[in-house]
Amino acid sequence: MGKAMSMNLLRHGFKVTVWNRTLSKFVFLLCTALLSQYLEWNLEICVCDELVKHGASIGETPAAVVQKCKYTIAMLSDPAAALSVVFDKDGVLEQICNGKGYIDMSTVDADSSSKICEAITSRGGRFLEAPVSGSKKPAEDGQLVILAAGDKSLFDEILPAFDVLGKKSFFLGEVGNGAKMKLVVNMTMGSMMNAFSEGLTLAGRSGLNPQTLLDVLDLGAIANPMFKMKGPTMLQNNYSPAFPLKHQQKDMRLALALGDENAISMPVAAAANEAFKKARSMGLGDLDFSAVFETLKADGHSS
Ligand SMILES: NC(=O)C1=CN([C@@H]2O[C@H](COP(=O)(O)OP(=O)(O)OC[C@H]3O[C@@H](n4cnc5c(N)ncnc54)[C@H](OP(=O)(O)O)[C@@H]3O)[C@@H](O)[C@H]2O)C=CC1
Numbered sequence: 001m002g003k004a005m006s007m008n009l010l011r012h013g014f015k016v017t018v019w020n021r022t023l024s025k026f027v028f029l030l031c032t033a034l035l036s037q038y039l040e041w042n043l044e045i046c047v048c049d050e051l052v053k054h055g056a057s058i059g060e061t062p063a064a065v066v067q068k069c070k071y072t073i074a075m076l077s078d079p080a081a082a083l084s085v086v087f088d089k090d091g092v093l094e095q096i097c098n099g100k101g102y103i104d105m106s107t108v109d110a111d112s113s114s115k116i117c118e119a120i121t122s123r124g125g126r127f128l129e130a131p132v133s134g135s136k137k138p139a140e141d142g143q144l145v146i147l148a149a150g151d152k153s154l155f156d157e158i159l160p161a162f163d164v165l166g167k168k169s170f171f172l173g174e175v176g177n178g179a180k181m182k183l184v185v186n187m188t189m190g191s192m193m194n195a196f197s198e199g200l201t202l203a204g205r206s207g208l209n210p211q212t213l214l215d216v217l218d219l220g221a222i223a224n225p226m227f228k229m230k231g232p233t234m235l236q237n238n239y240s241p242a243f244p245l246k247h248q249q250k251d252m253r254l255a256l257a258l259g260d261e262n263a264i265s266m267p268v269a270a271a272a273n274e275a276f277k278k279a280r281s282m283g284l285g286d287l288d289f290s291a292v293f294e295t296l297k298a299d300g301h302s303s
């Protein structure tokens with residue numbers, strides 16, 4: 001996601017400095033690779049190297065990026081990564097100060113976002129959480145839906161960048177609201193994906209053509225872009241990752257924790273989370289979240 005979003009900003013004339021944890025790993029590995037000739041290490045340069053070809057500069061650490069830039073955008077896997085990039089050595093806090101803005105677009109829980117906000121603002125910086133809805137393709141096409149909350153003045157200043165990254169930016173008020181909105185959306189999406197997988201499996205096992213099911217669904221009241229896009233690839237057992245399953249399971253887990261805090265019973269989401277956990281235990285975590293379909297195949301045929 002970070003790569004697609006950076007590429008988009010570059011295409012639209014923004015000056016971009018990038019940092020990725022793997023790049024620092026690569027710098028170290030390259031020296032060793034000269035001796036050991038492990039070719040796969042050369043692949044590791046891709047994430048940032050391609051961006052550099054399109055005009056990006058490289059920051060050696062998160063702190064170096066913040067030092068150089070007025071606005072820093074983070075797009076990281078989960079709460080642990082988001083916290084680490086801010087609080088750890090060479091992290092954002094070492095350079096954030098008055099006049100600088102930090103925008104975290106990762107999907108995290110409201111508590112982690114609030115912790116980051118407090119740390120940034122206590123050093124004089126401004127903070128916005130801005131998780132996004134939409135996957136790799138919408139990120140490449142600048143069609144994300146941005147769910148921002150926090151510092152309104154920072155939101156207004158960063159809007160030209162959001163307008164490039166997304167098709168619509170919502171400002172949802174105080175920090176935490178963007179994180180919560182994103183988790184509610186992905187909890188719904190994850191539950192839908194499981195119902196869809198069960199429908200495809202039931203159709204196939206009961207003697208119907210699953211392709212015909214896709215056509216029927218697409219003409220009715222529950223037609224939606226996700227079924228339309230994922231259905232055909234799922235029927236081909238193609239789970240090339242757009243939204244990694246491990247991240248969908250993380251979002252289910254965080255949404256269930258939000259339900260817990262608010263005493264909301266969510267049996268459907270809880271069952272969906274179990275299915276995603278099962279998929280992870282089957283080694284499918286790095287595939288697209290639609291690979292949860294495979295958990296039903298693993299159950300075997302009934303007579
Ligand atoms: N893919 C999608 O369709 C969408 C994803 N999202 C959300 O966006 C975020 C990013 O998703 P996506 O790009 O798909 O995920 P990826 O797994 O492709 O990328 C995760 C990034 O986080 C970095 N990272 C992980 N742990 C750490 C750490 N401890 N310290 C520093 N960096 C770390 C990784 O670095 P490294 O390369 O070194 O591993 C990588 O750059 C997630 O929160 C996800 O839920 C939101 C909408 C859509």
Ligand SMILES: O=CC(=O)O
Pocket residue numbers: 107132133134135186243
């Ligand atoms: O978070 C994933 C998405 O597709 O949105």
